[in-house]
Amino acid sequence: MSDTPSITRADVAxxxxxxxxxxxxxxxxxxxxxxxxxxxAVAQVAEVAADDIPPMSHPLPLVNVFRTDEVRPSLTSDxxxxxxxxxxxxxxxxxxxxxxx
Amino acid sequence: xxxxxxxxxxxxAAAVASGAASAVEVAQAHLDRISEVDERVHAFxxxxxxxxxxxxxxxxxxxxxxxxxSPLAGVPLALKDVMTQKGIPTTCGSRxxxxxxxxxxxxxxxxxxxxxxxxxxxTNMDEFAMGSSTEHSxxxxxxxxxxxxxxxxxxxxGSAAAVAAFEAPLAxxxxxxxxxxxxxxxxxxxxxxxxxxxxxxxxxVALASxxxxxxxxxxxxxxxxxxxATIAGHDPLDSTSFDxxxxxxxxxxxxxxxxxxxxxxxxxxxxEGYQAGVQQRFDEAVALLTGxxxxxxxxxxxxxxxxxxxxxxxxxxxxxxNLAKFDGMRxxxxxxxxxxxxxxxxxxxxxxxxGFGAEAIRRIMLGTxxxxxxYYDAYYGQAQKVRTLIARxxxxxxxxxxxxxxxxxxxxxxxxxxxxDDPLAMYLNDVATIPANLAGIPGMSxxxxxxxxxxxxxxxxxxxxxxADDRLYNVGAALEAALLSxxxxxxxxxxxxx
Numbered sequence: 001m002s003d004t005p006s007i008t009r010a011d012v013a014x015x016x017x018x019x020x021x022x023x024x025x026x027x028x029x030x031x032x033x034x035x036x037x038x039x040x041a042v043a044q045v046a047e048v049a050a051d052d053i054p055p056m057s058h059p060l061p062l063v064n065v066f067r068t069d070e071v072r073p074s075l076t077s078d079x080x081x082x083x084x085x086x087x088x089x090x091x092x093x094x095x096x097x098x099x100x101x
Numbered sequence: 102x103x104x105x106x107x108x109x110x111x112x113x114a115a116a117v118a119s120g121a122a123s124a125v126e127v128a129q130a131h132l133d134r135i136s137e138v139d140e141r142v143h144a145f146x147x148x149x150x151x152x153x154x155x156x157x158x159x160x161x162x163x164x165x166x167x168x169x170x171s172p173l174a175g176v177p178l179a180l181k182d183v184m185t186q187k188g189i190p191t192t193c194g195s196r197x198x199x200x201x202x203x204x205x206x207x208x209x210x211x212x213x214x215x216x217x218x219x220x221x222x223x224t225n226m227d228e229f230a231m232g233s234s235t236e237h238s239x240x241x242x243x244x245x246x247x248x249x250x251x252x253x254x255x256x257x258x259g260s261a262a263a264v265a266a267f268e269a270p271l272a273x274x275x276x277x278x279x280x281x282x283x284x285x286x287x288x289x290x291x292x293x294x295x296x297x298x299x300x301x302x303x304x305x306v307a308l309a310s311x312x313x314x315x316x317x318x319x320x321x322x323x324x325x326x327x328x329x330a331t332i333a334g335h336d337p338l339d340s341t342s343f344d345x346x347x348x349x350x351x352x353x354x355x356x357x358x359x360x361x362x363x364x365x366x367x368x369x370x371x372x373e374g375y376q377a378g379v380q381q382r383f384d385e386a387v388a389l390l391t392g393x394x395x396x397x398x399x400x401x402x403x404x405x406x407x408x409x410x411x412x413x414x415x416x417x418x419x420x421x422x423n424l425a426k427f428d429g430m431r432x433x434x435x436x437x438x439x440x441x442x443x444x445x446x447x448x449x450x451x452x453x454x455x456g457f458g459a460e461a462i463r464r465i466m467l468g469t470x471x472x473x474x475x476y477y478d479a480y481y482g483q484a485q486k487v488r489t490l491i492a493r494x495x496x497x498x499x500x501x502x503x504x505x506x507x508x509x510x511x512x513x514x515x516x517x518x519x520x521x522d523d524p525l526a527m528y529l530n531d532v533a534t535i536p537a538n539l540a541g542i543p544g545m546s547x548x549x550x551x552x553x554x555x556x557x558x559x560x561x562x563x564x565x566x567x568x569a570d571d572r573l574y575n576v577g578a579a580l581e582a583a584l585l586s587x588x589x590x591x592x593x594x595x596x597x598x599x
Contacts, residue, residue: 020446021465022451022453035467035470037525038463043480046479055482055485055488079204080204084431085430085435094445094448095445
């Protein structure tokens, strides 16, 4: 078994912020404990001697798949917006995107 | 005619085609069954009574007009809630998609509709297909029809339980690491993960794009083959869809002959961690295959012990990326917009914290960690190399044998709650099913009997080379016939009545 990574409360807070998940502070310790256990187990991949092995990202030997560029029917804007939490002037309405209030 | 719910899909289609039963009668019998038992089983998140009866009536009209019916016309089906169906709620078992009605059909849904299959409703699942017990559904767990205090497997526990509880003869599942096969194993049903790329992923809400594959759930191998043939085939809407002929899975299920076949028992998928009764039923099935003229040998796949670790790096990495789209901006839940004057990032953070359950959050954070600068090579990069070695193990094995077999899951169904807060223990349920997903090859689980110690179903897994899905059905149907002849009646008749 490789070194079990230590995952602190601060690490979890950082990961949660990268993943845009606003975790309640009281949950951080529990997640830290569980992530450390999981990472300790998956770190087992390091035991495999694989320096000269090519990585595999996908089961099919596909590189690029092209199709002809033709006009086809698609969703109307009403359909595309039908599941939106908020709509304005035929567009998705979102909260402010800049930091200044 | 309540016996309609006990028919196989093939028998149902024949009854509808001959006029012995109308498609509407068949649909109504299943809707009645759902009303009767689903409060206890909770296989369904949404039942579309009106849509099902309308689809059935359309089949009856087509027949009356003299149209040629497709092989599954009028057969009811339960659709896993990870597949979009136009206008029908699609939640993926998550709060974050509660109330979302997709504006389009997945390709699988469209093909089912075109074939006259009657979609009864959407089935429960672990949130975004992450789990082995269906307990990670935001809408409460599904219960195993064999014992309502036990898990039905996951992530497709709803689909498997619906089939096992005679709420539907067919269901659609999706399998990223075993989510069709493991639920089949623990509910005494048949489940198939086709070759990666064989069934379109268009409209399948992605968990891990390089692993996800939709497939059939059924009570017999032939029924699974009929459904497989209905949904498989190239789709220009999915750039990872395989552009080649669909193997003749129905013909293979009817052939059911293993005489002269070479069958490999995977050495690494047995022993420690495998329940005694699971191993016993597996060994008995091996003897049956030998008795039918197959040559059974042991085959070693030396890198399989690392498959689980590689999978739990690759899957969270892809999942953290795929689930980034659930940000409360274009569909689904939005939380905390009116609390102060939040920025879009704050609303995303609040929405995702409120919308995702604990397992989704764990895996998103794990993937974020594995992909972050400084850890990428050691975790995700190394896992991808191990994935190559797993694929090479399969390639070497398939030079010696035609198919590989193993137990599908190391144990029978465990109790609800038993592993809920122990992620690592939960992950071990997938130890035998994960290698096929990593390599992209097809796998089937079929019932091998009941474990003597607890009387619960045991699944046997068959794996074949990519695009040789027909071999699964040939071997599966042969074994199914031999087991049925020993048992005297289908295994689901041993289940307690609900």
